[in-house]
Amino acid sequence: MSGAPASGAAVPLLAVEGLKKHFPILGGLLRRPVAWVQAVDGIDFAVAPGETLGVVGESGCGKSTTARLLMHLVAPDAGTVRFGGRAINAPGGIGLSELRRQMQMVFQDSYASLNPRLTVADTIASAPAGHGMKRADAQRLAHDLLARVGLEPALFLRRYPHELSGGQRQRVNIARALALSPRLLILDEAVSALDKSVEAQVLNLLLDLKDDLGLTYIFISHDLNVVQFISDRVMVMYLGRVVEIGPVEAIYAEPAHPYTRALLDSMPAMDPDRRTTEPPLSGDPPNPINPPSGCRFRTRCTFAEAVCTAREPALDTVAGAKFAGHHAACHMARAGSGHSKAPAPGAGGDSANPVTAGARP
Amino acid sequence: MAAQPPAPAIATSASAATPTRGYWATVGRRLMRDRVTMACALVLALILLAALLAPLIAPHDPFLGRMPRRLRPFGILNSLGMSDNPRAILEHPFGTDELGRDMLTRILYGGRLSLFMGVTPVFNALVIGGLLGIVAGFLGGWVNTLIMRTIDVFYAFPSVLLAIAISGTLGAGIVNAIVSLTVVFIPPIVRVSESVTTSVRTLDYVDAARASGLGTLSILRVHVLRNVFGPIFIYATSLISVSIILASGLSFLGLGVEPPNAEWGLMLNTLRPAIYTRPEVAALPGFAILVTSVCFNLLSDGLRSAMDVRI
Ligand SMILES: Nc1ncnc2c1ncn2[C@@H]1O[C@H](COP(=O)(O)OP(=O)(O)OP(=O)(O)O)[C@@H](O)[C@H]1O
Ligand code: SF4
Ligand SMILES: [Mg+2]
Numbered sequence: 001m002s003g004a005p006a007s008g009a010a011v012p013l014l015a016v017e018g019l020k021k022h023f024p025i026l027g028g029l030l031r032r033p034v035a036w037v038q039a040v041d042g043i044d045f046a047v048a049p050g051e052t053l054g055v056v057g058e059s060g061c062g063k064s065t066t067a068r069l070l071m072h073l074v075a076p077d078a079g080t081v082r083f084g085g086r087a088i089n090a091p092g093g094i095g096l097s098e099l100r101r102q103m104q105m106v107f108q109d110s111y112a113s114l115n116p117r118l119t120v121a122d123t124i125a126s127a128p129a130g131h132g133m134k135r136a137d138a139q140r141l142a143h144d145l146l147a148r149v150g151l152e153p154a155l156f157l158r159r160y161p162h163e164l165s166g167g168q169r170q171r172v173n174i175a176r177a178l179a180l181s182p183r184l185l186i187l188d189e190a191v192s193a194l195d196k197s198v199e200a201q202v203l204n205l206l207l208d209l210k211d212d213l214g215l216t217y218i219f220i221s222h223d224l225n226v227v228q229f230i231s232d233r234v235m236v237m238y239l240g241r242v243v244e245i246g247p248v249e250a251i252y253a254e255p256a257h258p259y260t261r262a263l264l265d266s267m268p269a270m271d272p273d274r275r276t277t278e279p280p281l282s283g284d285p286p287n288p289i290n291p292p293s294g295c296r297f298r299t300r301c302t303f304a305e306a307v308c309t310a311r312e313p314a315l316d317t318v319a320g321a322k323f324a325g326h327h328a329a330c331h332m333a334r335a336g337s338g339h340s341k342a343p344a345p346g347a348g349g350d351s352a353n354p355v356t357a358g359a360r361p
Numbered sequence: 362m363a364a365q366p367p368a369p370a371i372a373t374s375a376s377a378a379t380p381t382r383g384y385w386a387t388v389g390r391r392l393m394r395d396r397v398t399m400a401c402a403l404v405l406a407l408i409l410l411a412a413l414l415a416p417l418i419a420p421h422d423p424f425l426g427r428m429p430r431r432l433r434p435f436g437i438l439n440s441l442g443m444s445d446n447p448r449a450i451l452e453h454p455f456g457t458d459e460l461g462r463d464m465l466t467r468i469l470y471g472g473r474l475s476l477f478m479g480v481t482p483v484f485n486a487l488v489i490g491g492l493l494g495i496v497a498g499f500l501g502g503w504v505n506t507l508i509m510r511t512i513d514v515f516y517a518f519p520s521v522l523l524a525i526a527i528s529g530t531l532g533a534g535i536v537n538a539i540v541s542l543t544v545v546f547i548p549p550i551v552r553v554s555e556s557v558t559t560s561v562r563t564l565d566y567v568d569a570a571r572a573s574g575l576g577t578l579s580i581l582r583v584h585v586l587r588n589v590f591g592p593i594f595i596y597a598t599s600l601i602s603v604s605i606i607l608a609s610g611l612s613f614l615g616l617g618v619e620p621p622n623a624e625w626g627l628m629l630n631t632l633r634p635a636i637y638t639r640p641e642v643a644a645l646p647g648f649a650i651l652v653t654s655v656c657f658n659l660l661s662d663g664l665r666s667a668m669d670v671r672i
Contacts, residue, residue, distance in 0.1 A: 070384045071572045090512065098575045113565035117384055126583065127573030160384070173569075180573060 010083045012046035013184055013216050014070070014103075019043050019079035025289070033290045039065040040238035042079070044315065047184070052210070054248070056224060056232030056263065058285055062240040063220045064108060067186045070218070071105050072096055073121070078320060083184075100144055101131065104177035105186040110169040120172050121144065121157040127179045145175040153246045167198035176317040178209070183250075186218045186233040191226060205229060207351055224267045226254055233325070239288055239296045242315055246326030256318040256328035258295045295331070307331050307338040319343045391667040392504075398663025401656040407513035412472030420467040421622050426460035431531055432639045436449040456642040458632055464642055470623040477651070478535070478617070478624070479657070482542030487597040494554025494593070499562055499585060509555060515548040524607050528616040538617035542607055546600055551598045552569055556583040557589045591668045598661035602654030609650050625650050 040062040047053045055063050068074040070081060072088070080087060083102060087093035106314030107113035114123055122210075124145055125138035133141070146153045149171040161169060170190060177185055187206070191199040203226065203296040209215060221227050227234060227248075234251040236244040236259065241288045244257040255261045260339040286299055294312050298304040308331055319321055320343060336345035392398060411418065433456045455464040497508040515523065527541035561567065562585065570580050609616035609626025618624035620631065628646040636643045 031569055068568070075572055097574045104570070107565040107569060109565050113569045115566045115570075115584055115588070118583070126570065126575065130573065130575040130579060160487050170407070176573070287663050 010048060010182060012049040012082075012220075013049040015082040015085075016070070017044050017080050017082075019066070019069055019081065020077045020078055021065055021074060038240045038288050038291055040069060040076075041291075042208070043237070043240075043242045045235055045242060045245060046190055047214055047218060048148060049183075050117060050214065052219055052230055054227035054234040055218060055220045055235060056227050056236060057237035058263075059222065060285065060288065061237045062288075064188055065236060066237070066294075067105060067188045067218070067220060070186060070352075071100065071103065072315055095132075100336065101180045102182050103184040103186065104182040106170070106173045106188065108189040108192070110166060111161065113173055114169060118158065118160075120151075120159050120161075120164075121130065123161075124174060124176045124179050127176065131180065140177070142180060145178055148178070148209070149175045150201075151175075152259070165198075166193050167202060170194065170202055172294040174202075174205070174209070178213070178264050182214075182215070184216045186220070188220045189222070190219070192221060192223060200225070201228060206230070216235045224263060231273055236263065239285055239291050240327065241296060242329070243297065243326040244326075246318075246328075247323045250321065250323035250326040254322055254326070255298075256321070256326065256333040258301045258303055258332075259328045260328075262300075295329075296332075303332060303339075303341060305331075311337075367373065369377070385597055387628055390668050392663065395667060397659055398667070401659040401663070404652065405656045405660065408472055408649075408656075411469055415466075415469040415473060419463075419469045421463035423462060423466045423470040424621055426462050427457075428461055430457050430461040431459055432541040432642065433461075434639060435641055440612045446614060447488065449654045454640060455645060458628065458642065459635055464645055467623045467624075467628060468645060469500035469627045471628055471646065472649065473652070473655075474535070474618055474622060474624040475605055475609065475626070477539065477654070478542070478612075479601050481539050482546055482608070483597050483600045483604050484547035485539070485543040485595070486550050486600070489543070490550030490594050491554045491597075493547070494551040495558045495585070495589060497551070498558025499581060499588075501559070501562070505555070508551065515544070516552075520545045520603075521607065524611060525616065526648040530625050532617055533616050535618055538608060540612045541611070542604055545607070546604065550593065550597060554593045555588065557592045558585060561585055561588050577608050594670060595661060595665045598664060599658060601661075602657040605650060605654050605657070609646075 005155065019040055020042045022036040022038050023334050025035040025037060026032065027034035043066065045053070055066070057063055065074065069076050069310070072081075075301045076323060079242060082088070083094050083099055088099055089096055105197065107354070125135075128141055129135060129138040143153045143157060146156055151156070151168060151171050156164075156168070156172075161172075164172065171191075174190070175201045175218075190206070191202050194202060201259035206217070206232070210217060217230070219227065221229055231248045234248050235242055236257065238259050244251065244255065244260045246256075250256075251260060252264065255264060283300055292309075294307075294309040295301070295304070296312075298308040313329045313331045313334065315327050316334065318328045318333040319335045331339035332341045335343045383610075402436055415423075431454070433453050435454065435456050437611055453463050453465070455468065458464055458467060491513075493508050497505040497595075518526070524541050526547045531540060532538035534547075541581040567580060567584050570584050605625075607627065608617055609624070612624050612626035615630070618627050620627065625646040632639075632643040632646070
């Protein structure tokens with residue numbers, strides 16, 4: 001299966017195949033769909049137990065929609081999600097409520113994801129109480145979890161969301177997500193709204209929690225530095241598709257897809273040697289209602305050729321990849337694809353990576 | 362390039378311990394500090410009390426007319442040599458109407474029906490319309506389309522015309538007037554509740570509650586109702602003044618309360634011919650309507666700003 005984790009032996013904790021969601025745009029008197037937003041358009045990936053999968057991509061590429069699809073907050077149009085090897089809502093599979101106990105999510109907007117009328121204690125206790133825990137036990141759990149995420153329970157249990165700072169709110173959101181003892185935590189831009197020092201504290205908290213509780217993370221962010229810091233593997237999305245996935249070293253040192261390369265170039269450069277003469281990513285991404293034919297990135301790709309318009313590149317192993325489990329959806333990464341920069345069929349693993357070639361001295 | 366090294370973990374310092382209070386306690390405190398709203402609440406409380414206690418405090422029988430005493434001026438004017446009886450100052454402090462009934466008494470009694478006609482249709486519409494709107498907003502889809510398109514039909518008519526048309530069809534009478542006003546107020550309340558509920562339903566905390574496996578009913582109760590009730594209630598209070606005026610209007614047209622009952626709108630109608638001879642007496646019911654509806658409006662505004670606690 002494409003996009004399998006590098007440590008491929010064990011059963012992945014989460015396996016996603018062909019996941020798809022097109023949102024209708026309603027119009028006219030009868031409010032019929034007049035167009036479809038291809039928010040997530042057939043993505044495959046897997047997450048191994050105990051790893052952190054970083055997800056990056058521009059605004060609107062479908063990261064949050066993917067997270068909501070995984071939580072089944074939005075019904076997918078197509079595709080399968082298997083958790084711990086078990087299909088969801090299938091005979092012999094895992095039920096929705098069991099899935100939501102094992103997989104939890106921290107939402108992008110730390111303020112909107114807290115009910116303004118509930119105290120911190122009630123917010124954290126509501127999920128376990130809803131699953132049948134006694135009220136007193138749920139309140140005690142809220143107390144313990146608050147201490148666990150670094151907030152003094154005596155000070156914070158009775159507070160309301162508007163009495164918290166952004167970092168404190170995000171800690172409460174993390175505590176709420178942990179209340180059901182999940183195995184997988186989806187973090188949608190969990191630290192993006194925080195300033196740098198608070199962000200670092202929350203990242204450290206996440207690392208501690210992961211070690212102590214044996215968690216697996218899907219970490220969505222547009223901050224490539226943070227993703228590099230926290231991830232074991234990284235998935236790059238563009239217009240509802242996965243364009244590249246692989247170990248964090250492969251993505252950051254040997255990006256095989258021009259889009260990944262452009263993202264890395266637009267990252268605040270910490271090392272001047274990496275600066276290149278290639279033009280950075282320019283213009284807005286195309287409209288997800290009418291994505292370009294063939295390769296979706298071709299309208300902004302400096303390497304685009306006829307084959308890129310003609311055929312859509314599949315997400316597959318990068319030719320001559322130096323890292324196992326490195327997949328990209330680009331004709332240049334596929335031997336014999338017809339792209340002039342693609343390695344010749346049968347070429348060895350030492351062929352130069354066309355995407356990073358310009359950067360090498 | 363090195364991964365960004367995170368700063369060493371600093372023990373989260375809790376900001377200075379502030380005393381926290383519940384939402385309603387905060388709203389109450391803010392209301393107490395709002396002088397205009399408190400003054401309006403006081404005036405309305407007095408009007409309500411006076412209406413309720415009318416049988417005890419009214420100086421005369423509201424239905425007893427005495428033709429020789431028709432259209433007396435305010436008591437104080439009476440004393441300016443127009444009467445040789447010094448007790449006449451207190452006899453009819455606000456004069457008498459076209460049938461010689463005491464105006465103060467009729468205004469006190471009229472408040473009962475006018476307030477009742479102002480509050481009841483809005484309350485009925487709040488229950489019916491609020492329910493429909495919350496259902497439409499929470500369920501969305503075809504249920505929403507069905508409810509909202511039906512409501513749109515009522516929206517095609519101006520509310521005054523709609524009230525007159527329904528009352529005219531049903532005939533005069535208090536119950537019919539209340540029914541027609543209820544029908545008039547349902548559509549706007551449905552619209553407001555639907556839009557408030559739709560916006561709350563799509564907030565992340567509702568999704569977070571769904572994600573943690575809470576059932577639809579507890580989500581509705583804990584996360585939706587608590588957060589939509591305030592705005593819907595505030596909107597409904599702003600309709601009370603409209604309702605008082607529309608009810609008076611119906612009575613004025615002979616479609617609401619019927620004579621000889623005391624109701625401000627009806628009194629305004631029957632005193633109409635006296636507007637040139639005794640303008641102060643003829644205007645009195647209108648003044649009562651004005652003060653009451655303005656107070657309800659200001660109270661609703663005050664509630665709105667007090668309940669808007671978000672920072
Ligand atoms: N409920 C919805 N109805 C219609 N379109 C939607 C809906 N939710 C998302 N979309 C569209 O789907 C696309 C992907 O949205 P999504 O929120 O997943 O992006 P994202 O990658 O999380 O972006 P960001 O980084 O800004 O959070 C966008 O074009 C968005 O407008
Ligand atoms: S397939 Fe072609 S257009 Fe797409 S990224 Fe590769 S080179 Fe660029
Ligand atoms: Mg998002």
